[in-house]
Amino acid sequence: MLKQIRSHTFRSKRWKIVFEPRIHDHGTTDPPNKKKKEIRLKNSKNVSEFDQFETAIHEGLHSCFWDIDEEPIDQSAHDITRFLWRLGYRKVK
Numbered sequence: 001m002l003k004q005i006r007s008h009t010f011r012s013k014r015w016k017i018v019f020e021p022r023i024h025d026h027g028t029t030d031p032p033n034k035k036k037k038e039i040r041l042k043n044s045k046n047v048s049e050f051d052q053f054e055t056a057i058h059e060g061l062h063s064c065f066w067d068i069d070e071e072p073i074d075q076s077a078h079d080i081t082r083f084l085w086r087l088g089y090r091k092v093k
Contacts, residue, residue: 003091008039010063019043026055029062039063049091054081 007016013032021044030037039059041052058077065073 004043008060008063010060013037013063015039015063017041026051027059029059029066032063032066050081050085053085053089053091054078057081 004019005017007014009015011032014037015030016036016038018038018040020040020042023040023042025042026047027039027041029039041055041059043052047055054077057080058073061068061073061077
């Protein structure tokens, strides 16, 4: 399960962090110009720790680079996650 933080700032814009066990995707991010913007992350025992890690990175990249298409964000999130995972980064329990 993910640590329950309430918000985070990316590139001087603040997103509320919402954890939802039943969302369709692993995560979604509102555009930076939306008022009360949210990053929604799936927080479920059915999602692996690796997938949760990748989703958090993916949605963080969307928040930082809202002007970049999905494919480079998806590839970058996966590559960064694999790199950090190989270095031994894991969630503190």
